[in-house]
Amino acid sequence: MSIALTNLSREDLIDIWLYGEMNWGAESVDQYLDSIDAFLKTLINRRNIADFHYIKDIKER
Template identity: 40%
Template sequence: MEKIRLTPLARQDLRDIWTFGAETWGDAQAERYFDAIYATLELIADFPDIARLRQEFSPPIRLHPHQSHVIAYDAAEGGIDVIRILHMKADVLALLEP
């Protein structure tokens, strides 16, 4: 079982982050940022309780910052389910509500 599982929206978020980074700062910087996000995902998967459970969401989820983004995830058996990876300036509450 994979320890990091991405929802389709989280996969699209990663594609969008890479594309924006490549268009704005070049492919090399986009790769560095992508690698840093993935390292943060691995850290979270190893320590899923690193972020507190946020009860204001239904169902409750965890949010962990990474530079300009916030990683929304749920701790699951054997790893994490990444729900979204959103820019910190986004309306995170609205984007995460069903």
């Protein structure tokens, strides 16, 4: 399974990188985005890590 990002989420990640690079440097922001990527992969590989039933409930309203 892979991560599918929307155009908006890609733009957000670019904005995060640009802001982070200006304020903390490229190495720090690369590490931060790597941690986001690792977390998303953890969610994919361990879908039972959290109970997301409330999302389904919201969509049904």
